Amino acid sequence: xxxxxxxxxTHEEHGEHPTCTxxxxxxxxxxxxxxxxxMFFGCLIATHMVYRISPPPxxxxxxxxxxxxxxxxxxxxxxxxxxxxxxxxxxxxxxNLKSFRRCILATVGMGMGFLLIxxxxxxxxxxxxxxxxxxxxxxxxxxxxxxxxxxHVIIGIIWLMTYYFYSFSGKMDHKSELDVEVAxxxxxxxxxxxxxxxxxxxLLEFVDM
Amino acid sequence: MxxxxxxxxxxxxxxxxxxxxxxxxRAFKRPTATTGLVGWLTTVDHKKIGIMYGVAALFFLIxxxxxxxxxxxxxxxxxxxxxxxxxxNELFTMHGTTMIFLAVMPLGAAFFNYIIxxxxxxxxxxxxxxxxxSLWTFLAGGIFINTxxxxxxxxxxxxxxxxxxxFGYANLTSAEFSGIGTDFWVFGLQIxxxxxxxxxxxxxxxxxxxxxxxxxxxxxxxxxxxxxVTSFLIILAFPAITIALxxxxxxxxxxxxxxxxxxxxxxxxxxxxxxxxxxxxxxILILPAMGIVSEALxxxxxxxxxxxxxxxxxxxxxxxxxxxxxxxxxxxxxxxTIAKTAFALATMAIAVPTGVKIFNWIGTIWxxxxxxxxxxxxxxxxxxxxxxxxxxxxxHAAAPADGQQHDTYFVVAHFHYVLIGGSLFALFxxxxxxxxxxxxxxxxxxxxxxxxxTMFAGFNITFFPQHFLGLGGMPRRTYQYDADMGLNTWNxxxxxxxxxxxxxxxxxxxxxxxxxxxxxxxxNDPWDGRxxxxxxxxxxxxxxxxxxxxxxxxxxxxxxxMIPEKKKLIENEKPEKSIHMPSPSWFPxxxxxxxxxxxxxxxxxxxxxxxxxxxxxxxxxxxxLIITAGIYGWAFEGPGGYHLHPEEEEGSGGYxxxxxxxxxx
Numbered sequence: 030x031x032x033x034x035x036x037x038x039t040h041e042e043h044g045e046h047p048t049c050t051x052x053x054x055x056x057x058x059x060x061x062x063x064x065x066x067x068m069f070f071g072c073l074i075a076t077h078m079v080y081r082i083s084p085p086p087x088x089x090x091x092x093x094x095x096x097x098x099x100x101x102x103x104x105x106x107x108x109x110x111x112x113x114x115x116x117x118x119x120x121x122x123x124x125n126l127k128s129f130r131r132c133i134l135a136t137v138g139m140g141m142g143f144l145l146i147x148x149x150x151x152x153x154x155x156x157x158x159x160x161x162x163x164x165x166x167x168x169x170x171x172x173x174x175x176x177x178x179x180x181h182v183i184i185g186i187i188w189l190m191t192y193y194f195y196s197f198s199g200k201m202d203h204k205s206e207l208d209v210e211v212a213x214x215x216x217x218x219x220x221x222x223x224x225x226x227x228x229x230x231x232l233l234e235f236v237d238m
Numbered sequence: 239m240x241x242x243x244x245x246x247x248x249x250x251x252x253x254x255x256x257x258x259x260x261x262x263x264r265a266f267k268r269p270t271a272t273t274g275l276v277g278w279l280t281t282v283d284h285k286k287i288g289i290m291y292g293v294a295a296l297f298f299l300i301x302x303x304x305x306x307x308x309x310x311x312x313x314x315x316x317x318x319x320x321x322x323x324x325x326x327n328e329l330f331t332m333h334g335t336t337m338i339f340l341a342v343m344p345l346g347a348a349f350f351n352y353i354i355x356x357x358x359x360x361x362x363x364x365x366x367x368x369x370x371x372s373l374w375t376f377l378a379g380g381i382f383i384n385t386x387x388x389x390x391x392x393x394x395x396x397x398x399x400x401x402x403x404x405f406g407y408a409n410l411t412s413a414e415f416s417g418i419g420t421d422f423w424v425f426g427l428q429i430x431x432x433x434x435x436x437x438x439x440x441x442x443x444x445x446x447x448x449x450x451x452x453x454x455x456x457x458x459x460x461x462x463x464x465x466x467v468t469s470f471l472i473i474l475a476f477p478a479i480t481i482a483l484x485x486x487x488x489x490x491x492x493x494x495x496x497x498x499x500x501x502x503x504x505x506x507x508x509x510x511x512x513x514x515x516x517x518x519x520x521x522i523l524i525l526p527a528m529g530i531v532s533e534a535l536x537x538x539x540x541x542x543x544x545x546x547x548x549x550x551x552x553x554x555x556x557x558x559x560x561x562x563x564x565x566x567x568x569x570x571x572x573x574x575t576i577a578k579t580a581f582a583l584a585t586m587a588i589a590v591p592t593g594v595k596i597f598n599w600i601g602t603i604w605x606x607x608x609x610x611x612x613x614x615x616x617x618x619x620x621x622x623x624x625x626x627x628x629x630x631x632x633x634h635a636a637a638p639a640d641g642q643q644h645d646t647y648f649v650v651a652h653f654h655y656v657l658i659g660g661s662l663f664a665l666f667x668x669x670x671x672x673x674x675x676x677x678x679x680x681x682x683x684x685x686x687x688x689x690x691x692t693m694f695a696g697f698n699i700t701f702f703p704q705h706f707l708g709l710g711g712m713p714r715r716t717y718q719y720d721a722d723m724g725l726n727t728w729n730x731x732x733x734x735x736x737x738x739x740x741x742x743x744x745x746x747x748x749x750x751x752x753x754x755x756x757x758x759x760x761x762n763d764p765w766d767g768r769x770x771x772x773x774x775x776x777x778x779x780x781x782x783x784x785x786x787x788x789x790x791x792x793x794x795x796x797x798x799x800m801i802p803e804k805k806k807l808i809e810n811e812k813p814e815k816s817i818h819m820p821s822p823s824w825f826p827x828x829x830x831x832x833x834x835x836x837x838x839x840x841x842x843x844x845x846x847x848x849x850x851x852x853x854x855x856x857x858x859x860x861x862x863l864i865i866t867a868g869i870y871g872w873a874f875e876g877p878g879g880y881h882l883h884p885e886e887e888e889g890s891g892g893y894x895x896x897x898x899x900x901x902x903x
Contacts, residue, residue: 050447057442068473068474170496
């Protein structure tokens with residue numbers, strides 16, 4: 030009996046306890062959380078849009094400020110990190126720890142690159158154009174929205190780095206695939222949200238309506 | 239309150255399966271106690287968590303009730319100066335906030351926790367530790383948001399209680415017009431939002447993923463179904479207020495201008511964001527109530543629920559439409575005609591699924607063998623009172639008429655009919671219906687009926703006259719009214735009614751205590767119930783079901799009692815010899831404490847008070863560190879677990895067997 034108990038436990042520990050839908054609990058939790066997070070970003074983006082559709086007097090001239098080229102590079106980096114994230118999930122599923130670590134580091138590296146470029150942009154805005162959190166309503170919504178997204182990226186990086194270091198403890202193998210996949214879902218979501226932000230906050234400003 | 243009857247039918251063998259604790263986890267060694275204070279503080283058992291939710295919610299019900307009585311005392315006579323205007327504003331703000339977020343929602347959550355796993359034939363929720371986290375975070379929020387009452391007593395601090403209404407409209411909330419009380423409100427609601435969202439995520443996964451074999455979605459008991467819909471409403475509606483509050487926090491603490499006209503901000507934005515949350519919120523309060531009533535009515539009519547499927551779909555439609563009607567709270571803010579028309583039509587459309595439900599409840603009791611027990615009369619009272627609230631709701635849906643009723647006592651009467659006559663009566667149905675299961679004790683019907691009729695009379699005497707007051711022109715939230723406005727009589731009547739209602743609630747607490755002390759044993763199935771929770775002992779064992787039930791029909795337990803072939807099916811269900819239970823844990827509470835500390839730090843950030851590090855980023859950072867450490871401890875601790883062995887035979891006495899420690903990872 031103790032054998033049966035043991036397998037039962039190992040399964041439960043990795044969230045593979047048989048469920049009604051066949052979807053592991055952790056994964057369903059993350060999907061539901063992401064639905065919630067959609068509303069979260071939805072409200073923030075809507076707030077930004079409301080004040081862009083009817084900008085208050087004194088709003089900065091955005092076409093002169095926003096730099097699409099550099100944001101495109103950071104967007105590209107973040108999107109490519111999703112590819113590396115998918116490869117990390119694949120690698121841990123194959124029990125290939127070496128490849129898993131490399132892919133996680135690449136994911137995190139690109140995430141850091143994104144953060145660096147975005148921070149440079151913030152720095153640039155503050156010092157070149159005097160655009161701060163309180164200088165105009167665009168500053169308020171812009172920094173709050175992109176700041177919230179940055180916090181999401183930072184949490185993702187901390188989460189992935191935890192897996193990276195944990196992989197040296199010898200406790201990670203193909204059974205950890207679900208855990209990494211759940212982190213991956215989060216990471217992909219943060220990327221997808223950025224595509225929306227990039228479109229709405231940056232690209233739309235250059236469309237003459 | 240009822241205590242879990244510890245280990246009544248189980249021989250417990252605890253085993254530390256988890257390997258060496260890592261890092262911080264070593265400091266908080268995994269607790270093993272399932273009794274005593276530590277047992278309650280570290281529990282992950284959904285039943286204990288449900289009981290604690292219930293106790294806390296009833297406590298806050300009393301707090302909110304006292305606030306309400308003070309408001310009614312002030313309004314009893316014209317031009318009264320019984321309490322100061324500032325205290326009056328604080329009271330109606332905290333009354334609304336307390337009743338919605340700290341009484342009705344958590345009382346619902348108490349049933350979510352206790353009843354859902356039992357109804358769907360599960361041993362616990364999907365994430366037991368996360369469930370404990372929701373409880374402690376809710377408690378942290380409740381304590382936090384009420385801190386102002388105590389701080390106000392300190393000479394150094396004033397205006398520590400919010401006085402901005404439960405809706406906190408901009409610019410009442412801007413830094414110019416309100417003190418630290420608003421910060422307490424902002425962060426308090428934020429904490430409660432975290433607790434609600436996490437709990438809702440947990441219940442979504444639990445109800446969808448943890449059903450007993452054979453329990454298809456269309457066999458799930460109605461209460462569980464409505465909790466599922468409610469949980470989706472919570473995870474989709476709360477982010478709106480999270481953002482609204484986050485923007486408000488930015489305005490108050492970091493000088494942005496989201497709602498500040500000086501910056502070009504629009505205060506109306508707050509109203510939109512708030513009501514995008516606020517309207518689904520009222521369905522968050524009423525849908526579980528409808529679920530509870532849909533459980534009690536069939537049981538006490540000895541008939542299956544009439545039109546199960548259509549009731550389920552109606553609940554889902556109410557949930558979906560609930561997101562499309564928020565602006566009916568804003569008909570007087572100068573929306574365009576088209577917007578008004580659209581929101582008026584959508585609001586009226588919600589009456590359809592609601593009406594469908596009411597007709598189905600009537601269909602359920604029609605021709606049934608009705609037993610007028612206390613929970614049944616509360617459920618019948620619910621239908622009647624909720625309908626009155628619904629009718630006045632339809633009146634508000636007509637935008638032109640709403641212009642007349644807006645911000646008058648007519649609205650106050652309306653939402654108290656749906657929230658007391660609706661939600662609270664249904665929650666009392668639930669308490670009387672399930673308390674024999676929770677406590678194992680039976681209450682006296684006679685006293686129960688006294689409770690109902692006192693509450694019923696008090697409630698109607700309080701709130702029915704408020705319809706007249708409102709149409710007579712009495713604005714809501716008014717501190718005083720003049721003696722020559724024709725409002726005197728009904729205000730006095732309303733105040734008298736409020737005290738009768740208060741006596742009814744007190745009587746309920748007396749009834750509760752009497753039952754717990756002297757109640758006769760209730761047995762497993764005192765009501766001749768229909769759903770799975772009645773098939774197990776009262777109170778249920780820690781593992782709920784010794785044998786996981788194989789579900790073959792909608793009212794499974796009823797079918798088992800009535801259909802001989804199904805009885806045989808049960809005999810084939812062998813109790814498991816060893817049941818895996820999740821270990822208790824300190825970390826959920828630690829993370830909640832971190833949130834509480836961080837929130838205090840944030841609330842004081844721009845308060846101008848600077849003692850013990852308040853007014854700086856010190857405490858927020860301490861809070862963040864505790865949260866982070868707690869999450870890491872939680873993650874590396876793992877779900878853990880120990881095994882329980884349900885007794886095979888009554889009287890096999892000293893059957894105890896030590897499990898070998900499982901290190902085969």
